[in-house]
Amino acid sequence: EADIYQTPRYLVIGTGKKITLECSQTMGHDKMYWYQQDPGMELHLIHYSYGVNSTEKGDLSSESTVSRIRTEHFPLTLESARPSHTSQYLCASSEGAGAGELFFGEGSRLTVL
Amino acid sequence: GENVEQHPSTLSVQEGDSAVIKCTYSDSASNYFPWYKQELGKGPQLIIDIRSNVGEKKDQRIAVTLNKTAKHFSLHITETQPEDSAVYFCAASDQGAQKLVFGQGTRLTINP
Numbered sequence: 001e002a003d004i005y006q007t008p009r010y011l012v013i014g015t016g017k018k019i020t021l022e023c024s025q026t027m028g029h030d031k032m033y034w035y036q037q038d039p040g041m042e043l044h045l046i047h048y049s050y051g052v053n054s055t056e057k058g059d060l061s062s063e064s065t066v067s068r069i070r071t072e073h074f075p076l077t078l079e080s081a082r083p084s085h086t087s088q089y090l091c092a093s094s095e096g097a098g099a100g101e102l103f104f105g106e107g108s109r110l111t112v113l
Numbered sequence: 114g115e116n117v118e119q120h121p122s123t124l125s126v127q128e129g130d131s132a133v134i135k136c137t138y139s140d141s142a143s144n145y146f147p148w149y150k151q152e153l154g155k156g157p158q159l160i161i162d163i164r165s166n167v168g169e170k171k172d173q174r175i176a177v178t179l180n181k182t183a184k185h186f187s188l189h190i191t192e193t194q195p196e197d198s199a200v201y202f203c204a205a206s207d208q209g210a211q212k213l214v215f216g217q218g219t220r221l222t223i224n225p
Contacts, residue, residue, distance in 0.1 A: 031211070041200055041218035043157070048212065059114075059214075090156050099145040099206035099213060104156030 003027050006091050006105035013081055014113050021076045021108045023091035030095065032074040033102065036060060037088040049074060081112045115140040117205050119216025127224050132193055134219045136203035137185040143205040146179060146186045147213070151200040161188070190221075198223045 004025040013019060025032065034047040035058075045058030049068040063085070064078050074093075078085055088109050092102040116139040126132045138146075144165035149157035163170045163177045163186065170177050174193075179186040186205075190197055200220050204213040 033212075041220065043202065043215045043218075045212065050211070092156070097211070099211055101147065101159045101162070102149075102157075102213060104158065106154070106156050 004091065004093055004103050004105045006089075006108050008108060009106065010109050010111075012111045012113065015080075015082055017081050017112075019078050019081055019110070021089055021091075021110070023074045023076070023105060024072050025074075025093045025103070026072060027093060027095065027103065028071065029093035029103070030071065031093060032068065033092045033094075034058070034064075034066060034074070034076050035090040035092065036062065037090055037107070043090070047076065081110075083112045086110060086112050115143055115205055115207070115214040117203060117214050117216045119203050119219060121219060122217060123220045123222070125222045125224060126193055128193055128195060130193055132190045132197070132221055132223075134188045134201055134203070134221070135185060136187070136205075136216050137183075138205040138214075139184065140205070140207065141181075141184065142207040145206045146177070147204050148175075148177060148188050149202045149204065149215075151202065151218075153199075157200075157202055193223045195223050195225060197221060 007022045030051045032049045035043045044060035046062040047066040049055045090107045091105045094102050119136045147162035150160045151157040174191050176189045200218050203216040206213045
């Protein structure tokens with residue numbers, strides 16, 4: 001069982017609100033990722049981090065921002081949510097150099113009205 | 114950059130039959146090819162992976178084959194069971210990139 005946790009699991013909010021999706025892992029992994037999963041199933045990388053104070057934008061442009069102040073914590077923030085932000089957001093982590101196994105959280109399903 | 118194509122997008126098989134999902138990749142430098150299974154309401158979970166120095170790997174009822182020359186790899190599930198129903202993703206990466214590029218996903222349904 002992977003030790004990576006996302007909160008909230010479900011969130012319904014109104015347009016214009018600021019939201020933060022939390023992601024924490026207890027495995028000591030240096031690398032963490034945020035994926036956006038659309039209803040068509042595809043996984044799109046929106047942010048990643050290779051360590052504390054390191055963040056990069058992913059392959060899919062996103063209006064969200066991330067921070068990595070502690071190894072175990074990688075929150076994602078939307079300053080002003082819009083209906084187009086409605087989606088499933090998945091956090092993941094991995095260890096070691098190079099490509100390796102990703103451990104995913106169970107996801108945060110965001111609905112913006 | 115790497116591009117991964119996955120087919121079919123949906124697959125329905127009778128319980129006990131075999132299921133095959135295929136992926137192609139574009140970057141010849143890619144050398145790591147994992148497969149993930151995503152059950153309803155959960156995040157994807159690694160079920161098997163293969164590196165470019167081998168052509169086939171098997172773990173009980175699942176197997177993965179890799180053809181580096183043709184740049185394609187496949188997931189084979191034999192003796193399918195209802196609990197195999199899920200969405201399956203292939204992915205590819207090279208060691209330098211440290212990022213996985215995922216295929217579009219296949220929704221597999223096992224009919225009793």
